[in-house]
Amino acid sequence: MHPIIEISRLSKTYASGFKALEAVDLDIRRGEIFALLGPNGAGKTTLISIVCGLVTPTSGQVTVGGHDIIRGYRAARSLIGLVPQELTTDAFETVLATVSFSRGLFGKSPDPTYIEKVLRDLSLWDKRHNKLLMLxxxxxxxxxxxxxxxxxPRILFLDEPTAGVDVELRRDMWNLVRKLRDNGVTIILTTHYIEEAEEMADRxxxxxxxRLILVEDKQTLMHKLGRKQLTLQLEAPLDRIPDGLAAHKLELAGDGHELVFTYETQGERTGILPLLQDLREAGIGFRDLQTTQSSLEDIFVSLVRNGR
Amino acid sequence: MNLNSVRAIYLFEMHRTRRTLLQSIFAPVITTSLYFVVFGAAIGARIPEIEGVSYGAFIVPGLVMLTLLTQSVSNASFGIFFPKFSRTIYEVLSAPISHFEIVVSYVGAAATKSVIVGLIILATAGLFVPLHVEHPLWMLLFLLLTSITFSLFGFVLGIWADNFEKLQLVPLLVITPLTFLGGSFYSISMLPPFWQTVTLFNPVVYLVSGFRWSFYGIADVHIGVSIAMTFFFLAVFAAIAAWMFKTGYRLKP
Structure with a gap:
C-alpha cells in the first residue's frame, strides 16, 4: 500500500544557521505506530513541525495522504492531529470549550456526541467544565x-507524549494509542524513552x-536484541579455532585469549551445553566466562555516538 | 472558504470579549463619558459654537473615533499576541486554514467588538448632548471601515510585538497622540497655517473629518479624500499582514 506520509530529501536550516535536518528520507506506512528515537536537539520536533505546517522547510518534499504539505495544505493538515511537547493551553477556557474549538478550527461541524466520547475515553468528562489553569x-x-x-484525524503525532507523566497516565496513553491504531489511525511518536518505543512501536x-541513521522493524531490532554473547577466557591462547569446534558459531578475540560464542536466547536450545562438552573433548580449558546482551539502548547509543 | 474554522476562531475571540466584559466594554464607555462630562458639559458650555455646532456635539465624532482606534488596536493586537505568547498559536498554524481566513477571523472579531463599543458610546453621548446624524449610512460605513482598518493594524502589531511592552507602547505613543492631534477636539481651521499643513500628514485627520462630516456635514478635508485615505490605510495594513504570513515573520521559523 502507498505510504501515508512520504518525506524526501527534507532539510531545515534555521535563520541562526543551525542545521536541524539534513536530507531526511522517510516513509510512514498506513496504520503503523512509528517511534522516532533520538537525543534532545536531534531534530525530532523539527521534523514533526514541518509535516504539521509549523516550520517552513528549507528544501525537500513532504506529502501526507498523497497531498503536498504546501500546495495541498488543507487536505494534508485536516488528516493530522498534533499533540505538542509543551503543555500549551488557554488558561481561562474550559476543557469542553477548548476541545470543541479544536474541532471547529479543523473545519469539522460540531458533534457533541463525538466530543463526549473523546473526553470520556481520556477520563476528562467529569472535568469538562473546569478551567484549564486548574488542571x-x-x-x-x-x-x-x-x-x-x-x-x-487519520494521523496522530505525539511529540514526547510521556515526558513527565505518571505511570498511570502512561499506561492509559499506551492503551489509547493501541485502540487508535486498531481503528486504523497512523501514529508517529517521538520519545527518548527506549522502553516506550519497544513497548509500542511497529517500526x-x-x-x-x-540525520535519520536507522529505520527498522522493531522485530528485527528485537532479534538483534535477543542475541547474547558468551565470552570464555582461555587458559592458553589459540592460533585458530580447532576443527572439532567448527560446528559452533565461534570467534577468536583478545589475541587468541578469548573465545566468543554468539547464541539466540529465544531459541529452544542455546547450544551452550554441546559447546562446553566439545571444549572438554578438545582439551581446551578456560579460567572464567561471562555473558553479555546488547540492548536496544546499546545499539542506540553506539549509533548516535558514531553518527552515521 | 473554510467557514467552520473561521467561525471557530471568531466565536472563540467573541467569547473572550464576553469573559472580560468589564474591561472590554464598560471601561471605554466610562472613560468616554468622563470626556463628555468635562469637555462637553463643564468646559464646552464656555466655548463658542464651531461652524454652527455646539462644542459638546462637535467632539462626539472625535471621541468615538478615539475609542474606535484604541479599542481596535489593543483588542486585535492582544488577540493574536496572546496565543503567540502562550504558544497556543501552534494549533491555528497547523489547522487547514488559509492566511486570509486567519486574518478574517481575528480581525473580524476585533472589529465587531469595536463597532459594538462605538455604538454604545454614541448612545451614551446622546444622553449628554443632542445628537444629530445627517448621513447615517456614511456614518456606519466609517464606523465599520475604521474598525476593520485599525483592527488589522492591531493584528499586524500583535504579530510584530515580541513582548508586552511593545504591545502597550504603540497605542500609547502613536495612536493616542495622533488622535488628540488629529482634530478630535478642534477644527483644523483653528490652527495656524503652518500647522494646518503639518496636520495633513496625520492619518487620523482624515478619519475624524470624514466621520464628523457624516454627523454634521462639516469637514476639514473633502469627504472623498477621507474615504480614499481610509481605503489606502486598509490596503497598507493588509499588504503588511500578507507579507508577514508569506515570509512567516515571527510566526513560522
Whole structure:
C-alpha cells in the first residue's frame, strides 16, 4: 500500500544557521505506530513541525495522504492531529470549550456526541467544565490529546507524549494509542524513552544531529536484541579455532585469549551445553566466562555516538 | 472558504470579549463619558459654537473615533499576541486554514467588538448632548471601515510585538497622540497655517473629518479624500499582514 506520509530529501536550516535536518528520507506506512528515537536537539520536533505546517522547510518534499504539505495544505493538515511537547493551553477556557474549538478550527461541524466520547475515553468528562489553569500537568496532557483527536484525524503525532507523566497516565496513553491504531489511525511518536518505543512501536527510526541513521522493524531490532554473547577466557591462547569446534558459531578475540560464542536466547536450545562438552573433548580449558546482551539502548547509543 | 474554522476562531475571540466584559466594554464607555462630562458639559458650555455646532456635539465624532482606534488596536493586537505568547498559536498554524481566513477571523472579531463599543458610546453621548446624524449610512460605513482598518493594524502589531511592552507602547505613543492631534477636539481651521499643513500628514485627520462630516456635514478635508485615505490605510495594513504570513515573520521559523 502507498505510504501515508512520504518525506524526501527534507532539510531545515534555521535563520541562526543551525542545521536541524539534513536530507531526511522517510516513509510512514498506513496504520503503523512509528517511534522516532533520538537525543534532545536531534531534530525530532523539527521534523514533526514541518509535516504539521509549523516550520517552513528549507528544501525537500513532504506529502501526507498523497497531498503536498504546501500546495495541498488543507487536505494534508485536516488528516493530522498534533499533540505538542509543551503543555500549551488557554488558561481561562474550559476543557469542553477548548476541545470543541479544536474541532471547529479543523473545519469539522460540531458533534457533541463525538466530543463526549473523546473526553470520556481520556477520563476528562467529569472535568469538562473546569478551567484549564486548574488542571494538573497530567490532565493538561490529556486535554492536548483530546484536542488533537477532536477532529477525527487519520494521523496522530505525539511529540514526547510521556515526558513527565505518571505511570498511570502512561499506561492509559499506551492503551489509547493501541485502540487508535486498531481503528486504523497512523501514529508517529517521538520519545527518548527506549522502553516506550519497544513497548509500542511497529517500526523504529533513530535520528541524530538532523540525520535519520536507522529505520527498522522493531522485530528485527528485537532479534538483534535477543542475541547474547558468551565470552570464555582461555587458559592458553589459540592460533585458530580447532576443527572439532567448527560446528559452533565461534570467534577468536583478545589475541587468541578469548573465545566468543554468539547464541539466540529465544531459541529452544542455546547450544551452550554441546559447546562446553566439545571444549572438554578438545582439551581446551578456560579460567572464567561471562555473558553479555546488547540492548536496544546499546545499539542506540553506539549509533548516535558514531553518527552515521 | 473554510467557514467552520473561521467561525471557530471568531466565536472563540467573541467569547473572550464576553469573559472580560468589564474591561472590554464598560471601561471605554466610562472613560468616554468622563470626556463628555468635562469637555462637553463643564468646559464646552464656555466655548463658542464651531461652524454652527455646539462644542459638546462637535467632539462626539472625535471621541468615538478615539475609542474606535484604541479599542481596535489593543483588542486585535492582544488577540493574536496572546496565543503567540502562550504558544497556543501552534494549533491555528497547523489547522487547514488559509492566511486570509486567519486574518478574517481575528480581525473580524476585533472589529465587531469595536463597532459594538462605538455604538454604545454614541448612545451614551446622546444622553449628554443632542445628537444629530445627517448621513447615517456614511456614518456606519466609517464606523465599520475604521474598525476593520485599525483592527488589522492591531493584528499586524500583535504579530510584530515580541513582548508586552511593545504591545502597550504603540497605542500609547502613536495612536493616542495622533488622535488628540488629529482634530478630535478642534477644527483644523483653528490652527495656524503652518500647522494646518503639518496636520495633513496625520492619518487620523482624515478619519475624524470624514466621520464628523457624516454627523454634521462639516469637514476639514473633502469627504472623498477621507474615504480614499481610509481605503489606502486598509490596503497598507493588509499588504503588511500578507507579507508577514508569506515570509512567516515571527510566526513560522
Amino acid at each position: 494538573s500537568g497530567g490532565m493538561k496532557r490529556r486535554v492536548l490529546i483530546a484536542k488533537a483527536l477532536s477532529h477525527e 523504529i527510526g533513530v535520528i541524530s544531529q538532523g
